Structures are given as structure tokens and as C-alpha cells.
């Protein structure tokens with residue numbers, strides 16, 4: 001039997017609330033600690049208990065971290081979902097299940113391998129307590145997998161020890177359950193197992209972290225002092241991440257008091273109002289939410305745009321519309337975030353692709369919000385936010401300080417000849433602001449969502465209103481120069497592929513698969529909206545362009561067409577919106593189809 | 609932190625306060641509200657109170673929602689920053705502002721529509737959060753700015769309108785605030801300076817959330833069918849409710865009465881409001897008694913005014929959150945960013 005190393009997809013099918021998450025997490029972490037690149041995906045129900053849940057780990061020494069279609073090893077621990085789980089296994093793959101109850105004949109597949117372990121029976125004599133027994137079932141299959149896949153046992157048992165460091169009593173029974181599973185696999189199951197692991201150097205110095213936690217840490221380093229939020233999957237862990245690290249890193253040593261304030265608001269309207277009130281009063285503030293929250297925040301976002309108040313919003317997107325599939329991923333909020341609120345309103349968006357970028361963009365967003373005096377929306381998604389991903393380590397440039405933008409203090413006000421909050425002194429559309437309480441005589445102004453002149457005085461003059469709107473448009477042009485640039489890999493091919501956010505994970509694999517089809521494409525990863533000149537240039541330089549969107553309505557394509565006045569036919573959409581993250585297979589298939597239908601030449605596309 | 613205001617040339621007859629300023633220094637721009645609007649009387653009382661407290665004008669932060677009432681922060685304290693936000697959401701903006709800089713005196717102004725209808729949720733939650741601020745509701749029992757629709761504070765019993773009856777139960781912000789744990793709750797009448805100014809001063813100085821529900825008559829819209837200025841009349845006799853082109857100028861309605869007495873006030877809609885001032889023996893330290901007292905009097909057709917409840921010891925939101933004494937907006941880079949070295953152990957914990 002042939003054995004492949006460090007290259008497979010394993011999926012654990014469990015029942016929500018059965019304690020499988022920590023066992024499955026340990027599995028992934030063990031491989032990571034052996035230096036093997038892994039990507040984890042938690043496919044969970046919007047429920048606390050009983051419904052089916054899946055945990056998928058992509059193991060890839062070459063470092064393909066996107067989702068891949070088909071499962072090599074199915075650990076089927078939920079009899080309710082046997083049918084779909086068994087169907088998902090690739091021919092030649094493995095079904096690992098609890099054969100304490102026999103698998104019915106009609107479920108058997110001749111093209112896969114069955115590995116039955118009588119887990120329930122094994123646990124029965126070992127643990128008296130019913131709860132413990134079902135918990136240790138998860139640890140038992142972990143032990144069996146360790147044996148079959150050749151996971152270093154020290155790594156896994158060491159992990160049990162750190163995991164339960166606080167509950168010493170649990171360490172021994174866990175290690176025992178591991179050993180029971182391992183022993184059974186060693187004595188009764190067929191060797192060699194077709195998928196195995198071996199120590200690698202491919203991980204390098206990378207870390208394994210979820211995007212929300214990274215963004216929360218980024219908000220600490222970026223100097224956020226006020227966080228207001230309302231719980232919603234998949235954004236909750238971002239605020240919690242901020243809270244955890246703020247408590248570690250931002251408590252005054254002498255007084256023990258907090259250099260931050262976190263408020264769990266009564267709803268998203270209030271969360272955004274708190275952020276705006278704090279931003280107006282000179283604190284760096286942010287909130288985190290998902291699509292439904294963005295809808296509620298719309299009126300306030302318009303106020304912050306028009307009254308020019310810094311605010312940072314993380315939109316960790318999930319599948320809409322409405323409550324949609326609340327625990328599945330999507331890039332479905334681009335339009336609603338970009339143009340959130342009534343009137344001519346538009347907002348700066350940032351699109352992180354990795355946890356490291358969640359960290360960086362959190363700090364960048366806080367800087368940009370102050371610099372541009374406007375809301376900055378960081379468009380993450382469930383895939384990036386809630387799953388443990390391989391990431392470059394977090395780092396902070398030692399020379400870097402926070403950019404608080406154009407703020408006049410008392411001395412600045414005394415030095416200035418005049419002060420007008422909305423005077424465009426520098427010609428970039430951005431005025432100087434003052435914090436409340438700065439100066440006894442100068443610099444106070446009235447902030448409002450109604451029309452005002454350069455000195456913040458209420459006006460209904462058509463001309464002054466028009467002038468103000470034009471200045472906001474000029475500020476938008478300034479934003480184009482300040483936001484993170486697109487990442488471009490251009491080799492002069494005729495075709496280009498444009499993508500953003502988590503569509504980056506399957507991209508290297510996509511490019512490699514397409515080259516097997518003799519299709520070569522240049523790549524551009526968009527990192528922000530408004531689009532910089534480099535985006536226009538890339539589009540100009542290519543004869544045909546694909547735009548990858550993880551939504552039904554081609555929302556990035558819409559933004560490109562709308563903002564750059566493009567011919568809609570000049571961009572070909574690659575779409576996926578069924579709630580899992582997009583796979584290389586999906587992109588490849590759609591690109592191939594387009595090439596075939598349009599009889600485009602293969603690998604002759606290198607321009608002279 | 610001390611701020612010394614520059615000496616100015618003062619009107620010789622205006623009293624000068626402890627920091628050398630007169631009430632002129634606490635004024636704002638000229639009001640654009642209807643002549644006689646109760647809200648202007650409230651603004652005047654705020655100006656008097658702030659001047660008497662001798663707080664430098666720029667140490668206030670003013671916040672409001674949307675409505676005639678919410679416009680009034682323009683009409684007082686023009687040396688301080690103001691924020692006229694969105695309808696019903698002043699409480700959240702005030703929360704953020706207070707979290708960012710705890711050293712400023714925060715004054716919020718709202719209306720009955722702003723706080724009891726669209727903003728009732730935010731109102732309830734800011735009370736719970738105990739934000740250190742003075743929260744003024746200019747309560748006229750109507751939507752002034754959108755031209756006289758019914759508001760949720762119209763009391764079925766006490767104000768007994770002669771015209772269209774209010775069919776729905778009223779929301780009383782005073783009892784609500786008492787129930788939700790406000791540490792300073794008062795009610796007053798816009799035209800009763802003698803009562804209102806000291807209450808505002810006490811509310812500003814109070815550490816914690818201070819509500820003053822100020823009954824503040826709208827002289828333009830009266831909400832009874834006999835009135836040609838009522839919403840219903842306008843709705844039925846004009847193409848659009850926004851086309852009112854003549855507003856009779858009204859007289860400021862005043863009241864001046866002794867503690868422990870009642871006074872009947874003629875309201876612009878022709879109804880009579882019976883105000884009942886708590887007397888010197890009233891104990892404002894008992895939340896439950898205050899609730900009972902207000903409700904009993906209400907059932908007898910009286911609107912109780914005065915300081916109804918105060919707890920000078922209760923913690924505010926910053927005490928609860930244990931934030932540092934320095935205003936958060938004054939923390940500098942070194943306070944806020946732990947620097948690259950702090951990332952090494954964090955990275956290690958994710959390996």
C-alpha cells in the first residue's frame with residue numbers, strides 16, 4: 001500500500017457540545033508543532049448543543065492552506081450524519097468510525113477503506129462517569145490517529161498536559177484515554193495507514209492564530225482605548241481578544257487601573273454611537289460586528305462620514321442576507337459597508353487576508369481613521385476571524401508611532417491665525433480638529449450631521465453645502481493615496497485574476513492547478529477601497545480579468561465597475577457563496593470553463 | 609488641571625463669578641426656536657447654573673440627539689464643544705464622550721420624542737451604565753420639530769387635554785430612571801428658574817448619572833382638536849404638515865411657588881398642569897419612597913417637581929470599569945503601545 005506524507009484533508013464529524021473541539025484542536029496543533037503546515041476550519045451550527053458540527057484540517061507540506069474539495073480521512077463520530085459524511089470521502093480515502101454499533105450494509109462503500117474502532121465499548125470499562133466516558137471518546141480517537149498517522153506521541157501527550165495544566169486531575173485520565181486508543185489501533189488496525197505525517201520545517205517561525213484574536217491584539221498595539229460591542233457570531237471573539245490582551249498589557253502598574261474601557265452595549269446602534277462619541281472626544285475607539293450589525297449602524301456611519309469623526313469598525317462577515325447562515329463564511333457585505341447610510345456616503349474598507357494582516361490592519365485602521373477623520377471598516381470574515389490559521393508572527397516596527405492626524409492642541413490654536421474646523425488648509429480635503437476642553441477661548445466648534453460652513457456654523461446655503469460635499473470627495477482622493485496598496489504579481493500575462501480577503505488562501509494552489517491546464521494568470525490582491533492607481537493600472541494592462549468574489553452578486557466587481565467606470569463585460573466573475581470558504585478547485589473550474597467557452601489560447605498568452 | 613480664562617471687559621452690572629467670568633461667557637449663539645418656547649428657558653437656566661458654578665466654560669462637553677430640544681446646546685456655552693448627533697442616540701454618544709475624557713462635565717440635552725420614543729432603549733441603558741453626566745429632557749409632550757405629533761410622555765391622567773385624548777399609556781422617564789438605578793433624579797418646570805437653576809447645578813456636580821425631566825411647554829403645537837395649531841388640525845387642513853408658515857409668538861410660561869405647595873399652570877394647549885413641589889421634609893435618599901410618592905401624586909393628577917432621589921456615594925461607569933484617572937484621550941503612545949518586545953511571548957503562546 002502506498003503511503004503519502006503530510007498531504008491530506010481530515011474531517012471530524014461530531015455532535016455540537018460533545019467536547020470534540022478541544023480534541024480536534026489538539027490534533028491540528030500537534031501537526032503544527034511537528035512543523036507541518038495545517039489550516040483548520042470549524043464548520044459549526046448556530047446552536048449550542050446536539051446539532052452536527054465538523055472540523056476540517058488541511059495538511060499540506062507545500063503550504064496550500066485553502067479549502068480543498070473532498071475528504072481523505074473522515075472521522076465519523078456522529079451517526080446522524082453518516083450518509084453525507086461517508087459520501088464526502090474521496091475514492092481511496094478512509095472512514096474511521098465507532099464500530100461499537102455496526103455500520104449498516106447499505107452505507108458501505110467498496111472504494112474506501114474502513115477503520116472501525118469500538119470506542120464506546122473501549123471506554124465503558126475505563127471510566128465510570130457517563131460524562132467522562134463521552135468526553136474521553138474524543139481523546140480515544142485522537143490516540144488512535146496518533147498511532148495510525150505517526151504523530152509523535154510526546155507532542156500530543158505534552159499538549160494534554162499544557163491544556164489541562166489548571167486541572168491536574170484530568171491529565172492522567174486523558175493520557176490514559178489516549179493510550180487506550182493508540183493501543184487498539186496498534187494491535188487491531190491495518191498498517192501502514194495510507195496518510196501519514198512526518199516532522200517538517202515548512203512551518204518555519206509562523207504562528208497559529210485566528211484573525212479575530214490577532215485583530216484584538218492589533219487594536220491594543222494600535223492604541224484603541226474604547227471598545228464598544230454587541231455579541232454576534234463571528235465577531236465576538238475579536239472584542240474578547242482585545243479584552244484579554246488589554247488586561248495583560250494595558251493595566252497601570254502603580255494603580256492597577258485600566259488604560260482602556262470596554263462596554264458591551266445594548267445593541268450595535270449604541271456600540272457605534274459610543275465609538276463615535278469617543279472618537280469625537282479624542283480617544284481611539286472601535287467596534288466589531290457582522291452584517292446585521294452593519295445594517296443597524298448605518299445611520300451612525302453616515303453621521304461619522306459627514307461630521308468627519310474617526311471610527312473603526314471590524315465587520316467579520318458571515319453568510320447573509322438577514323440571519324442567513326450565521327455560522328458560515330461569506331464576503332457578502334462589501335456593498336452595504338462601502339456605501340453604508342443614506343445620501344452620498346462612502347467608506348474606506350480594508351481587506352485582510354491573514355491573521356498577521358488582521359493585526360496590522362487593526363493598527364492601520366486606527367491611524368487612517370484619525371488621519372482621514374472618517375470611519376474605517378476592516379472587512380474580515382468568519383473563515384479568517386474564527387479559524388486558527390498559519391500566520392507570520394505578529395510584529396511592530398520599533399520606529400512606528402500612532403498617527404493621530406490633524407489635531408490642534410492649545411499651543412497650536414494660539415499659533416494659528418484662524419481656526420475653522422472644516423477649512424481645507426492643506427488642500428487635501430482634511431481639516432484640523434480640536435478635542436473638547438482644549439483651550440479656554442479658541443477652537444470650540446459644534447459638531448452636527450446637518451450642513452455647515454467651514455467654521456462649523458449651520459447653513460442651508462446650496463453653494464456652501466455643495467462645496468463641502470466636493471471637499472469630502474477630495475478627501476476620498478486623498479484616501480486613495482493613504483490606504484494599503486494592492487499586492488501585485490505581474491509577469492506580463494494577458495489574463496489576470498483579482499481577489500481579496502480569504503480568497504488569498506487557495507490562490508497559490510489555484511495558480512499551480514491552472515498551470516497544469518497550461519493557463520497562466522497574473523494576480524492582484526486588493527487590500528483596500530477606494531482603489532489606488534495601481535489597481536487601475538493592473539486592470540489596464542490585462543486583456544481579460546477574473547474577479548473572485550465569495551458572494552452571489554459579484555460585489556467586488558460591482559465596486560470596481562462603479563468606482564473605476566469600467567465596462568462590466570471587461571471583468572469575469574468567479575463566484576462562490578455557499579458558506580464554506582472558496583476552494584482552488586472551484587476557482588480552477590470556473591477559469592477553465594471560461595477559457596474553454598471562449599476558446600482562449602493556453603500558455604501562449606505572454607505578451608511580447 | 610487649572611484653566612485661567614483671559615480677563616474680558618465686563619458689563620458693569622453683571623455679576624462676576626469666582627473665575628472672573630460673567631454669564632455672558634456661558635452663553636451660546638442666538639436661539640432660533642419659537643419665541644416663548646420652554647426650551648429657551650431651560651437653556652437660560654443652564655447658562656445661569658454653569659456661571660454660578662464657576663466652571664471654565666470650555667470644560668463642558670455638550671451632546672444631544674435631534675429635535676428642537678436637541679438644538680439647544682448651540683444656544684449655551686459656545687466656548688465648549690457640542691455634538692448634535694442623531695435622533696434618539698445621544699446616550700451612546702455621551703457614553704463614548706465620557707469614556708474618552710472623564711475630566712469634562714458632560715451635559716446632554718434630549719426631548720421626550722428623542723428619549724422616550726426612538727431613544728427609549730438607549731435612555732434605559734445609559735441609566736444602567738451610570739455615565740457621569742447631567743441628562744436634561746426638555747419634555748413638551750410633543751414632537752416639536754416635526755410639528756406636533758403625539759409623544760410617548762403625554763400623560764393620560766394629569767394633563768387631561770381638552771382635545772384629542774391620548775389613547776396610549778404614558779412613559780414616565782422619572783419613574784423609569786428611578787427603577788433603573790439612576791443616582792440623581794429630579795423633575796422641574798422650564799419656567800421655574802428658582803427651582804431649575806439649583807437643580808441643574810446639583811446635577812452637574814453630581815458624580816454619576818443625573819436626570820432632570822424638565823416640563824417645557826411647546827408654544828407652537830398643542831395637540832388638541834380645537835387648536836388650529838394642532839397636528840390633527842394641520843394634517844386635515846393643509847396639504848403638508850411641513851407647510852406651517854405662521855407661528856404665533858407665545859409668552860414664556862413661568863411658575864414661581866414655594867416648596868410644599870402646588871401651582872396650577874396654564875399650558876399653551878389650554879390645559880392646566882398642577883405642579884407639586886416637594887417640601888423641605890421630603891427625604892430624597894429613599895428610592896422606593898420616591899417612586900411611591902411620584903406615582904401616588906400622579907394618580908391624584910399632580911406632577912411632582914423637585915429633587916426626588918439622590919445617592920451621592922454611588923459609583924459611576926468609570927468606577928465600575930476601573931479606568932485610570934487620566935482621561936483616556938490623554939494617554940500617550942508609551943502608555944498605549946506595548947512595543948515589539950511584548951509580542952515575543954505572545955507569538956510564542958501561539959506556537
Ligand SMILES: Cc1ncc(C[n+]2csc(CCOP(=O)(O)OP(=O)(O)O)c2C)c(N)n1
Pocket residue numbers: 674675676677678695718719720721722723746748750751752753754759
Ligand atoms: C431616524 C429619524 N427619524 C425621524 C426623524 C425626524 N424627527 C426629527 S425631530 C423628531 C421628534 C423630536 O421630538 P422631541 O425629541 O420631543 O423634540 P422636540 O422637538 O419636541 O423638542 C423627529 C421624529 C429623524 N430626525 N431621524
Ligand code: SF4
Pocket residue numbers: 640641642644645646647676677748752753825826827828829
Ligand atoms: S416647535 Fe415647539 S418645541 Fe419647537 S421651538 Fe417651537 S415652541 Fe419650541
Ligand SMILES: [Mg+2]
Pocket residue numbers: 675677719720721746747748749750751752759
Ligand atoms: Mg418634545
